[in-house]
Amino acid sequence: MSITQKLATSISSSSSSFLAPSNFSSRRQNVSLPTKSVSIPKCVATPQEAQTAYKTRVSRNENMAKLQAGYLFPEIARRRSAHLLKYPDAKVISLGIGDTTEPIPEVITSAMAKRAHALSTIEGYSGYGAEQGEKPVRSAIASTFYSDLGIEIDDIFVSDGAKCDISRLQMLFGSNVKMAVQDPSYPAYVDSSVIMGQTGPYLKDVEKYGNIEYMRCNPENGFFPDLSTISRPDIVFFCSPNNPTGAAATREQLTQLVQYAKDNGSVIVYDSAYAIYISGDNPRSIFEIPGAKEVAIETSSFSKYAGFTGVRLGWTVVPKRLLFSGGFPVAKDFNRIVCTTFNGASNISQAGGLACLSPEGLQAMQEVVGFYKENTNIIVGTFESLGFKVYGGKNAPYVWVHFPGRSSWDVFSEILEKTHVVTTPGSGFGPGGEGFIRVSAFGHRENILEACRRFKELYR
Template sequence: MDKLVLYALSFLYILRVLFGSEVKMAVQDPSYPAYVDSSVIVGQTSLFQKDIEKYGNIEYMRCVPENGFFPDLSTISHVDIIFFCSPNNPTGSATTRDQLIHLVQFAQDNGSIVLFDSAYSLYISDDSPRSIYEIPGAKEVAIETSSFSKYAGFTGVRLGWTVVLKELLFSDGFPVAKDFNRIVCTCFNGASNIAQAGGLACLSPEGLKAMVETIKFYKENTEIIVDTFKSLGFGYTFQAEAGLDVVTTPGSGFGPAGEGFVRVSAFGHRANIMEAAKRIKQLYK
């Protein structure tokens, strides 16, 4: 490993500066809105096309139940950067090992770099890869980022890490890690001592145990919500964010393929989850 950066920084902003405004990107559809929004802010996209609800110069990779939430890569034109999140936000779908092998091979064949977001990886309970670096060849085509936000409630603290390996090179052979490090050191002074101390505490034996327990609690919340949907005959995928008022997010807010879905969350107090489940049942029964 050539570089492990632990900062409270905007990963997406750094990447925009690193790769410039002339690159073409692909994103899962639906996906975390910041992937597209940050591209718009720095001028990597063309005009928004209202008729299809998409920005130009972005390849929207449709990931829906019909294709197992994994895109048909044979339909994707040449792209420089591929944003990929597993488990995905908002669908919660975890990419299988065979699918990730296919993605890495696609990147190798097309000279693309995969920006792999593993912010939810500790929620994986089957044998799906938790890191893209588990896949042979990924070191030469991927950057991985993650965060304490989903494991330890650090959302407001904005503490995370990015891994850029020495094997990842630009087309001229120059290491991507060197440019990444220069940009980070120029633009940021690093996370506060308090935030870093919190992150280190999370990585201690006691901290890791606490994070596992927190994830277990949220997954139990998910089971309550899923059971509620099942009892009403609703379809669902894994990631189930709902408050006391049962506020949901329209799926279209995550991309055109999210139309017809809503996103709810299990990240909440148990009493609120139970109340939300009760209200949903009362509303739809």
């Protein structure tokens, strides 16, 4: 081992020891002090000095102050931690944050392990890769998900996840745009828009930000907005299957959306992170719709496909035919954003992504997805047996349960307090989510069954 390697190993070992959980006891020790009097100089601060912290001359980003409370999922985690302090012996079951729970299939992890081990050899070592992703991975994504849709390798940008790409896309479009978003929808769309300075202040009376078009999606309209009532936005964020409602848009609905974008000169950012859960004829990609390549970007992820929530790998498709108003290709600017802010997805993660798209990997992913869909059937059946109106579950790993006339945070608190089960309050996804809770199907089977048993005890 070289001196450099030994030094790196020593630093890593020291850092690990420093960061590792400690059993250190803060109990006061009996220490024998010398009896000789020692003169200790006193450092006395004036009251003003004691109370005033040093401040820089850098102003806070005023847009950060617009954000309301904490980001939804850390807030749920905070309340879960507080609940555990109150009930330290409770077996808390988390069906709130949409994090996968089942092991990644071995056909995928073995490919990552092989790539990781190769990095320890001269022949297998690789440093920085292409910011856009390795060509074999991009090629596999194109042939697996976009066969016969006119999407080429150069249209695909591999990333560290769809959520990260959402922020990069917001950076791409800048602050002088107006955004439309489904209501309810994944909160990252709105929060990143606020941070970018695209919005006005938060309007407490209607629980919305100014300069955002909230497209109400509810059971009455089949969870697809009435586009005729929407004023012209520049960017339309649309997620199908939707998080949190679980609704998957039909081919007819997406055709309407593409035509709406063309009529208004808007750009659709289409989030297909749950497309693998779709059964039936609902489109899995916006590019199945004629004309979509002229008005749409699609972002997706391996997180919920293969359990890559911690591995981090996703992709975004920006077709060459998508142009700004002046005729400049959107893909060229996105490529510049990616090259400026990103050094490319982990080569180990990309090895896993390539294995996901092999015949064996695709079959393994479908089996895991099938397991989660069985979980949704159990949850849906439980709430329906209790007389609740239930949506979602069929094409997504989320179940959207209606509690009419009730505050969704109150329902969240009631369920947590009385059953020790964590859900997600619907209002955290926008004002249209009030009166609903989202129950995630990501969980071990025994936890799903136990949670449903507790739901029945509470609501029967």
